[in-house]
Amino acid sequence: MIREIQKDIYQIEVVLPNNPLKILNAYLIKGKDRNLLIDTGFAKKESYESLLRGLDKLNIDMKKTDVFLTHLHNDHISLVKYIIEDNCKVYMHPLDQKALRLLNDKAVWKSDEQFNEKMGFPKGRIGEALSSFRDLKEIEKQPKEFIYEDIFEDDIIKVGEYEFKCILTPGHTPGHCCLYEENNKILIGGDLILDKITPNISLNNKQWLANPLEAYIDSLNKVKKLQIDIILPSHRNCINGAKSRIEELKEHSYKRLEEVMRALQAKHISCPYDLAGCMNWNIRARSWEEFPLTQKFFALGETMANLVYLESKGLVERDIIQGKIYFSISTIGLSVLSNKA
Ligand SMILES: [Zn+2]
Ligand SMILES: [Zn+2]
Structure with missing residues (x-):
């Protein structure tokens, strides 16, 4: 499905099969000489076909289209190599380019595996937990080789009458970026600010952000200073009340931190994995033991991000x-908790 958000700005719903998020909102900005596509989808048949259908309906020639990737996650970047043409620029912040290289480095992978096991994750089962994120390719077409184009904070991408400024908003990933159009007060928000759901802020990778939750809250505060009429997020509905949604997300983060403190107080001492099992999660499982392994991995990462922030x-x-x-x-911590009680 395609929605015209504003003149020359379109939202294309890209299907994410077998994923609870269901849809990625890609955005297409039509320009005079070149267009800009923001985010792409999984390297899966259903994602590919829905994106292509959208681009076709809008009469988009990929030879005249550049791509901006908000961050390194598979639902945003995996399709890019199947849709670009030779002269396409593919922008991504260097911090996420680096993080992506680390994710694909076997030695780094091994050390992250050990790190997760030190936090209490079941030994030798990380690969199994993350298996659904690998081998996503289900597309017949040959992927195109390309080199990412660096984009930095405050860089401007001009498309038609719009001028999008790159805003670095780390937390969800180290190099997550939004695009801000000041004249029209539009923020293309990636996974920074979502409606109804909260983005995953995790610490499973030692080489990524040292304190991702602090970085995320700083990013929310940074964006709160901007004049925004509408946020165009990567998942779910567009957001009109930017400031109040940002406040809700911050409030949620603080409540979560308190929940971690209370759970830890009850246990006296705990490894992050066992503590994760004592938290409330929005997942249909009767007990922590019944949690799918992948969800346990993310729950551990989120708990650790909270613990590092509190530390x-x-x-x-x-x-x-x-x-x-x-x-x-x-x-x-004990005196803070007793003052709150
Ligand atoms: Zn993401
Ligand atoms: Zn996403």
Whole structure:
């Protein structure tokens, strides 16, 4: 399905098969000489066909279209190599280009595996947890080789009458970027600000952001300063009240931090994986044991992101016991909790 958001700005619904997000919103900005496509979809037949159908309906010639990728996740980037033509520019922030290279590096992968096991994840099962993210290719067409085009904070991409400024908004990934159109007060928001759902802020990779939740909250505060009439997000509905949605997301983050503190207080000391099992998750499973392994991996990452944030504020403390990571509430943390009770 295609929606005209504003003159020359279109939303194309790209199907994400077997994924709870269901749809990626790609955006197409029509220009005089060149168009700009923002994000693409999975390298899967259904994604490919729905994106192509949208581009066809809008009469888009990919030879005259560049691509901007908000961040490195598969639902945003995997299709790009199947749709570009030789002279297409594919923009992505260098921090996400680097993170993507690390994800594909076997040595880095091994050290991340060990890191997750130190946090308590079942030994030798990371590969299984992430297997659904690999081998996504189900497209007959040969992919095109390309080199990412660097794009940095404050860089401008002009398309038709629009001038999109790149805003670096790390947290969800290290190099996540939004595009801001100041004259029309439009923010193309990627996965930074979503309606109804909250983006995943995880720490499963040691080489990524040291404190992703802090980075995410900083990014929300940065975007809150902009004049925005509409946010065009990568998933779900467009958002009209930017400031109030940002406040809701911050509020949610703080509530989550308190939940982690309370769960940790009840356990006295815990490894991140066991603590994740004590939190509330929006998943249809009767118990932590019944959680799908992939969801356990993300729950662990999110719990760890919360713990590292609390650690940076002096509210929790880390111990290494027999090579494993454990956390407990600090004296400051205990006094904060007793003041809140
Ligand atoms: Zn994402
Ligand atoms: Zn996404």
